[in-house]
Amino acid sequence: MKGQSRNPEWSSGWTLVMAAFFGSSLQNLPVYSFGVFMLPVAEEFDWSRASTSAALTLFAMLVVPFGPFMGGQIDKRGSRALALPGAIMLGLAFALLSLNNGMLPLWFALWALVGLAALFIKTTVWTTAVSSVFTRGRGLALAFTLSGLGLASSGAPILSRLAIDNFGWRSAYAMIGLGWSAAVLLILYLFFFDAGDRKRRSIDGSRASATSPGGLTLREALRTGSFRMILASTLFLNIIMAGLAVHINPILISQGLTPTHAAAALGIYGFAGTFGKLGSGWLLDRFHGRIIAPIILIVPALAALVLLQPLTIPLALVAVSLVALASGAELQALTYLTTRYVGLRHLGKIYGTFTSIVAACIGIGPVLAGYIFDLTGSYHLLLLGLIPVTLACSFMLTKLPPYPEHATESV
Template sequence: MVSAAAVQSPKGAFATAQEHFAPSAGQEWRAHWTLVLAATVGMSFHSVMSHGLGLFMEPLQAEFAWSRSQISLGLTIAAMLSLPLSPVVGAMVDRWGSRRLALPGVVLSATAIACFATLSGSIAQWLGLWLAYALVAMLLKTTIWSAAVSSTFSTSRGLALAFALSGTAIAQVVVPPLAQFLIANYGWRTAYATLGIGWGGFTFVLLFLFFFDARDRRRLQRPGTTSEVASTGLGFGEAFRTPTLIRIAGATLISCLLNIAILVHQVPILVENGIDRANAAYLASLAGVAGIVGKIVTGWLLDRIDGGWVGGLSLSLPAVGFLLILYPTGTSAAVVLAMILIGYAAGTSLQICAYLTTRYGGMRNFGKIFGVMASLIAVGGGLGPTIAAAVHDAFGNYAPLLLVAIPASIVSGLLIVGLGPYPEWTEKEPAT
């Protein structure tokens, strides 16, 4: 039995007999691939609104004469709510598990998205709907999916997180062309209703059948038993006095602010660069494909190579993409390459943050610790599109934003490099 002081030390490395009997990557995947599938679809549904907003901007502007800043303000509301509430959701995950939050979260979020079809032109109604959506979508935050997968996978945790969090990139692939098709053929109201009820209904079925984290499985196998394996790691307060986790948080905030700003506005950016709207939507989808590949490749590398170096390179890549958009070469290949690089990096930032948080912070308070990280992610993701819209409204283009984004992306990557060796957290014996 490891002492409490030893367990909580982030620098000590401990080997236990349990490590010698850890399942192989293949064993983990054979036993729990359905959990990863359900988490992937759940994450994709959570990302529908952010990746669809760019497609709804022009129709809403045309019908209601709203500015892009007003339209983007909805994401800012969601971000501001996440700042205080994400740690609360993380604490709920630590106490009750992921399933008990995800199932009602999907039902409520699907209903909230469908309600956007009722917009009447009142900006107060628009913001009120975003407020309602942001509240219920808290039950589908990244923490839910990351905690479930991380509690189940150890040997192949990096790759499992990669697939689960690739739901964001899947939404990035599917939502732009799907929303464009629905808006063009049936109108933006039908598009909102279809994305909410259709995507949400499919998500609920998969979660109901397959989404069980480690705590859920223990509860089902041993009904009436309240004791469980106590994961080890940093205390909540201790975590945010640790320079390593502070650096991870700072890098993630910068990366999410920049990448989400560009991704939400990528269709308008491409249209202003002379690309027609339909092709711009498919290029946005291409960035999503790159995001999926980026997650899988990065996940495979994280299980084999120091995460600081992998993360540093990944978070710096958008600088090249931003440069290609800012100074186009006049060839379609340059635009395609830019979308691939930005999509690749955007696809990895959440995954890198979640993985490094489990490795450097442990699982004992992962929900609460990553809840704070999720707050920063949400702030970056919410402020980024609004800042991008404000820049466009002020200057008539996105060039000033891209000029700042290039060096900022490099800084984000440098914060992650050289974090040091992982602590080897052990687990206490189950209570009897």
């Protein structure tokens, strides 16, 4: 952040970005710990991986119908009004997963509670708040914000494995859920204030009062070819990438690694994902998205090619790094493109729709990956299918037009 010190946005907004970073990590905790918990839970109750993964589908699908509504609430009430209660509810709901007694209906009900709590702290909350304060440095600011996913993706598997090995999966759910949410809640309470909050508190008031965001309504955005291309790329890419991300631990084990080595290899996931976000954010502030985004979307195909090989530990590190790099940069790029093509006036509702699609993909992808494994006994078909999907999405984004005027607000 020091390199951005000459930009007044960073001088006054770095604490917001820091808080959003940790908030984003809590949001992603259920998804990135799921793969480690999935095996001991499924083995204890003799569930198939598809059945176990179906709970994550329910978790994700709850976001789909409510995403635009929650985004509209952000536009009306501000991000802080949702983030603080959301952090409390998510921690409690995640801890309640320890009550699973082997009945699938109870397992699904508990994950439904996690999904309802997660509605309050989805990506829309963090990106809308940061975008309201940052204009010139928005790409890098969003990159730092979304790097919280990297903290979850690297920290959650390791902490989950350590807690499960030492205390069992039931205690692990309670310890990680309550501990992680309490730390994040404190940071949000102290530092998470968007442009509206700053104006009301007379923090950076001159900038907040001078900002007059323009942009499209949701209906207007859906009529534009650029937003439809972004949504289509998001849909197809994230279905298969979500399955890969959730099942990456079992994939590594199926390709020859021990569970301990697989968990250790996943430790690099967060660092690589963070590098992908920060690097793509820096590039998107300097070059057009129709140049950067298609390049980013080629990386998952390279990852699939590596994962199709018998894995040694060094090769596994390469594969995990490529998956994480692609996941981090892809989300960052599509988020940035959304803010640029639709503007800020109704960003909460529009990005809520965007995250609903991502949530649907997170729900469909893991079950699809689990079904492929149950049907074929391996993940090879998933990896082979990923290659043409990512290449097609990459080509689609090369057709994006120049940024419209409303997407560039004066500073």
